[in-house]
Amino acid sequence: MSSQIAPSKRVVILDFGSQYTQVIARRVRECQVYSEILPCHTSAAKIAAAGFAGIIFSGGPASVYSENAPKVDREIYALGLPILGICYGMQLLGNDLGGKVERSERREYGAGSLDVHADAPLFRGLPPSLDVWNSHGDKITALPPGFESIAKTENSPNAAIADFGRKFFGLQFHPEVAHTPRGKEILKNFLFEVCGCSADWTMEGFIEKTCQDIREQVGDGRVILGLSGGVDSSVAAALLHKAIGDRLTCIFVDNGLLRAGERDAVAQLFAGAFGIGLRIVDAAEIFLKKLKGVTDPERKRKIIGGEFVRVFERAAKELKAEAKGKGKSGYRFLAQGTLYPDVIESVSISGNPASLIKSHHNVGGLPERMKFSLVEPLRQLFKDEVRAVGYQLGLSKEVVARQPFPGPGLAVRVVGKITAERLRILRDADLIVLEEMKAADWYYKVWQSFAVLLPVRSVGVMGDERTYDYTVALRVVESQDGMTADWVRLPHELLARISGRIINEVQGVNRVVYDISSKPPATIEWE
Secondary structure, eight states: OGGGSOGGGEEEEEESSOTTHHHHHHHHHHTTOEEEEEETTOOHHHHHHHTOSEEEEOOOSSOTTSTTOOOOOGGGGGSOOOEEEETHHHHHHHHHTTOEEEEEEEEEEEEEEEEEOSOOGGGTTSOSEEEEEEEEEEEEEEOOTTOEEEEEOSSOTTSEEEETTTTEEEESSOTTSTTSTTHHHHHHHIIIIISOOOSOOOHHHHHHHHHHHHHHHHTTOEEEEEOOSSHHHHHHHHHHHHHHGGGEEEEEEEOSOOOTTHHHHHIIIIIIISOOEEEEEEOHHHHHHHTTTOOOHHHHHHHHHHHHHHHHHHHHHHHHHHHHHTTOOOEEEEEOOOOHHHHOBOOOOTTOTTOSBOOOOOTTOOOGGGOOEEEOTTTTOOHHHHHHHHHHTTOOHHHHTOOOOOTTGGGGTBOSOOOHHHHHHHHHHHHHHHHHHHHTTOGGGSSEEEEEEEEEEEEEEETTEEEEEEEEEEEEEEOSSSSSBEEOOOOHHHHHHHHHHHHHHSTTEEEEEEOOOOBTTSOSSOO
């Protein structure tokens, strides 16, 4: 869908396996310029055909002189496009064009000071001394022909280099990370001063253009969307409804593993306030029967995923039959809330934290025999952009800024056997966590906050009587993307209120504990 954006208004980021590649893309988009990530081995012909306004080489974990170091198609240098190389990208630029890269005597990692000593468009409007963040063990010791040093650090006289004639620039530090306070301004200068981009990548424009594209793709057909109540599917539903109105029908499967009031809230918002066609399938009894006696978390996930496919497939077939019986255009399309990080092909390099190819999954892994054409209106967007679209479409903060919720639902938060009674206990406890976190203005400050029901019973005393009841664990973490996380140091007063309410109000619980483990080594969810 990148072809939707005018070529002269886009830049491409070639990925050399950096864990910061997506951060670069996000910083560029924050400047209201559309960015696209492609593998470093993308051909010059493909880049030329796409008509990008500029190229950014990402960093990476390799050394340019290593045997298996990632390379670029050398024809890229002859395209006449501005290039900005960052860290490994700068070293590759220098090495490919006739310079020399060597291992530094002293690794440069962490905060540093950059001294700018030349008039260069990258540093226009910035002071001559800048705080920057370094992370490299190599450096350019001899510049390629046509290049000159434009900034230095204590460790490197060539911390920033430029070939002004060809508009090639290199930065040894990382302008994309928050630890380089004015790094975004450097990127902005590259985009506007060097590449001549326009600042017109806005969510308002995205909504308008995407609605047009949806109408063109769908024609007079109808669309089914699996609605979970999460951010991605909710925003996708609102966007599709804006584009095609009542030709969208959402299917919401109540698997009996939802949080308190979830089904009613979804119905009230989408069928009520938005007037979106909503088919609610009550399958709680089916799921609980399938999960009876199952304790292994992987078996839980497989059972839930497989049963979801069957339930969703039956509901979709019913919708198709109803539409056909009424002589209406058929349901030929399935909508998914696929996001841009799900479709980026990352470069696989040994030792690289980002070295994997992400495979996006559709709703429950729906079988090909359903024969739907896919509609993925959010596949250009990062998560923060999805939230911005949600606000533009009128969704509330409760929906748009909602904390992540696992696909298998409460099944992976009831440790051990799943029963209706144990689910009831967890729902009641989890609702108290939600209420108290919101009341204390902590809910939107953390990544996730929830209760876990443990298969542990212990002795307690309540009202002078002995009890032998369950234990609830509280899990509250802060994170940027869920890949790593740290436990949140909540005020003791808040923890006391949550614990007191759960023990006093939730029948079957007499003990509350707080999980103070980080990820890694622990995971965010207990199962």
